[in-house]
Amino acid sequence: MLEDKVLIWKFKYGSGEALCRIYEKYIKDLLRLAAILSNNACDAEDIVHDVFVSFAQSAETLRLSGNLKSFLLTCVANRARNKNKENQRWQMAGLDEAESVASQSKTPEQWIIQSEELRRWSNIMAKLPYEQRETVILHLRAGMKFRQIAQSQGVSVNTVKGRYRYGLNKLRSILDGEVEK
Amino acid sequence: VRSAENIEKLVQNLDLDIDTNAQTDQAVLSELLDAQKKSIKQQSALVLPNIRRFIMKNPITKLAAAVVIIAVIIGVNPFGTSKTSIVLADVAKRFESVPFFRLTIYLGYDNSDEAKKIEIWKSEDSHVRAHEGNKVIFADFSNKETNIIAFDQTTRQPINNMGYVSMILKELCSEGRFSLDTIINIIPSEDGITSVETADTAASKETVVFEIKHKETPEWISIWALRSSKLPVRMCFHDPRNNEHGDFFFDYSEQKDAKFFDPDAFKNEAQEQPNLSSSENAFNEQEIIDVLRRWTVLSGGSFPSSLDIQTIKDIDPNADISFLYNGLKNLNGAIHFETPHATFDRDNPPSQDEIDKYFNSVMFILMGRIQEVLAEMTDWHYAGQGVKLSDADTAILWYRPKDSETYRVIYGDLRAKDVKLENLPK
Numbered sequence: 143m144l145e146d147k148v149l150i151w152k153f154k155y156g157s158g159e160a161l162c163r164i165y166e167k168y169i170k171d172l173l174r175l176a177a178i179l180s181n182n183a184c185d186a187e188d189i190v191h192d193v194f195v196s197f198a199q200s201a202e203t204l205r206l207s208g209n210l211k212s213f214l215l216t217c218v219a220n221r222a223r224n225k226n227k228e229n230q231r232w233q234m235a236g237l238d239e240a241e242s243v244a245s246q247s248k249t250p251e252q253w254i255i256q257s258e259e260l261r262r263w264s265n266i267m268a269k270l271p272y273e274q275r276e277t278v279i280l281h282l283r284a285g286m287k288f289r290q291i292a293q294s295q296g297v298s299v300n301t302v303k304g305r306y307r308y309g310l311n312k313l314r315s316i317l318d319g320e321v322e323k
Numbered sequence: 324v325r326s327a328e329n330i331e332k333l334v335q336n337l338d339l340d341i342d343t344n345a346q347t348d349q350a351v352l353s354e355l356l357d358a359q360k361k362s363i364k365q366q367s368a369l370v371l372p373n374i375r376r377f378i379m380k381n382p383i384t385k386l387a388a389a390v391v392i393i394a395v396i397i398g399v400n401p402f403g404t405s406k407t408s409i410v411l412a413d414v415a416k417r418f419e420s421v422p423f424f425r426l427t428i429y430l431g432y433d434n435s436d437e438a439k440k441i442e443i444w445k446s447e448d449s450h451v452r453a454h455e456g457n458k459v460i461f462a463d464f465s466n467k468e469t470n471i472i473a474f475d476q477t478t479r480q481p482i483n484n485m486g487y488v489s490m491i492l493k494e495l496c497s498e499g500r501f502s503l504d505t506i507i508n509i510i511p512s513e514d515g516i517t518s519v520e521t522a523d524t525a526a527s528k529e530t531v532v533f534e535i536k537h538k539e540t541p542e543w544i545s546i547w548a549l550r551s552s553k554l555p556v557r558m559c560f561h562d563p564r565n566n567e568h569g570d571f572f573f574d575y576s577e578q579k580d581a582k583f584f585d586p587d588a589f590k591n592e593a594q595e596q597p598n599l600s601s602s603e604n605a606f607n608e609q610e611i612i613d614v615l616r617r618w619t620v621l622s623g624g625s626f627p628s629s630l631d632i633q634t635i636k637d638i639d640p641n642a643d644i645s646f647l648y649n650g651l652k653n654l655n656g657a658i659h660f661e662t663p664h665a666t667f668d669r670d671n672p673p674s675q676d677e678i679d680k681y682f683n684s685v686m687f688i689l690m691g692r693i694q695e696v697l698a699e700m701t702d703w704h705y706a707g708q709g710v711k712l713s714d715a716d717t718a719i720l721w722y723r724p725k726d727s728e729t730y731r732v733i734y735g736d737l738r739a740k741d742v743k744l745e746n747l748p749k
Contacts, residue, residue, distance in 0.1 A: 158356045165352055174341045191351060198355040199362040253347040257340035282334040310327050317330070 146210040154201050161198055168211060169194075172218050173254050178279055179222040181268035185229070187253045189221045215284045216294050219276060223295075226272050269316055274309030277302055409531050409553055411546070417553040418573075422447040425574040450584035458482065461586040472586050478725070479590055530556065611720070612737050619712045626707030626719055626735075702730075706748065710735050718748040 149167075152160035172193065176186035193214065197204075256264075267275050273295070280286045280294075288306070292299045428441040443453045449464040454476075462471045475482050533546040547557040558571040582588045618627055703722035710717050714735035721732040721742070729741045732748075 156359070158359060161355060161359055162352060165348075165355065169343060169348070170341050173343065174339055177341065178339070194351065194355055195358050198358040201359065201362065253344050253351070255342040255344065257338075259337065260339040260341055263337060263339060278334065282331060283337075283339075307327075310330050313334075314327065314330050317333075 150204070150210060154204060156201060164197075164210065165194060168214050171211065172214055174260065175215055175279065175284060176218050176222055177254060177256060177260060178264045178267055178283070179219065179276060180225060181264045183252060183254050183256065185222075185225050189218055189225055193217045193221055212284070212286065212290070215280070215286070216290070219280055219284075219294060223272070223276065266313070266316055270309050270312050274305045274312060277305040278309040278313065281306055409548065409550065411533055413553045414533075414546070414548040414555050418555055421554065421575055423575070423578050425577060427572045427574070429570045431568060444579055444583070446579060446581070446584045448581075450581075452579070452584050459589060461584065461589070474586070474589060481590075608731060608733070608739055612733060612739065615707075615719075615733070616737055624712045626710050626712070628708040630705050630707075712736065721747060 149160045149164050153164065169190070172190045173186055176189040177183060180186050180189065197214070197217070267279065270278065276295070277291055280291050281288065286294075288299050288302045292302045295302065424445055426443040426445075428439075428443070430439040430441075439455075441453065441455045443451060445451050451460075451462040451464060453460040453462070457476045458473050459476050460471060460473045473482050474480065530547050531550050533548070545557075545559055546555055548555045554573065554575060556573050558573075559569060561568045615626060619625065703720065705720050706717075707719035710719050712735060715738075717735040718732045719735055721730050723730050729743055730747055731739055732742045733739045
């Protein structure tokens, strides 16, 4: 937290060193969040890449009232949400297969190296409706408060709480189902 | 069957390991650094087409301009039936007729100590000089061909990154005119602006105030003008949505000579005074000295053992942190960090946790700033460990300013002087 304040300060003064440190410090957290939200390594890479490029260009305009990690995680969540909507549009247009082929072609140069556990949980979480998945992950894994999530999603706190509750219930039934098998 | 609580704990404690391909990391980092550099270099080019955003980085500019549009074009009297007969159009017209002026602009946020300060001087023959941070910008609007050049104030070398002020100048002084009218001309629309409201009650005997509110947003703007001369003396805006504010102060009392507006004179000043780099550095040097002085007050007279964050342990966390904080506020670069109000509230003293947190925060930024300053200097060495403020003849820090053959040495009594390489402490 303290280091972040100094890093942001230096970054705003154009320090490349500070940018590198911010990258090293948070890249895994961001990729992890993106991977579990998108359940697609290529999408996760694109999301985090775009977030960092925008961040790198934002020194003049950046104003942080909260902490840096929450800010970056929120950026990733916002981009992941947009990406999800985009993917849904592709699917509705019947182009999901083409997208899938394109994504797989990137595999040899993959940036993310996911653990088995992360893959497994990404698949489990993918069974939740997207809004519920995002809410559960942001609250439990990114430590964001319902109020912050509501702000980020542009909905009321009660809606977020509802999504969270439904998400947990659904998750429980998925996990219980796995155990029964 | 798992309970909701169990599920929460399970998800929270998952060990979701992830790694990255080092080669890709390098490629991405290099791309990011490029993007950062380009962003800094192209600030002017990027923002140039959208003057509305950078004049005040706030839509209120549009509001101000629209007020003038309304006043000038539609002919609305913003004071209605008030005792003054001044309309904003008079003020705009009068401003355009002044031969020279100085405009000081502060842009910032209510909850922040950080404010961007821009100073602009205009000469009678349409030459302009402006200061923004460490940049000094000269512009010649006396001909159709506008010529703008920026210098680094310390090195007096021309720089490419001209900052906001050059963009403002280019737009505001188009065709050699520097007036409120030129603001109007670059604002293409007056949509969303309500009619001008009067501020009759706020007007004093000497001044008249134009108060304007936006139709759909909570933004407002005020313009003060002298009743006698009709000259604008102050303009401020506020946007409560993000606590953004700006203050513009107009001064017509001081006429600068031609040399002040001459970029060659500014550049040559450095050549005529070979020691100038040393004195310019003295500003940063003064910052370091101030920090060191404050440190010795808190530490009982000892200098820090090193100039990095590790040295925090040398200071008693119960020391008077506001003393250090006040020192920080004076540092070059307008450092901003959140100040816990409790720290300064005697009736509501802060908890030890708050003190610790604040203390660490202050120290961290303090050391960060010292590192920043020293990074701009070459061949520096710190030898303050074990030295006390009373050790007048012991050198604690020395460095070589850029382009200087001699070194600057700071001694235990915090005096600084030029020293040749051969006379440096061993």
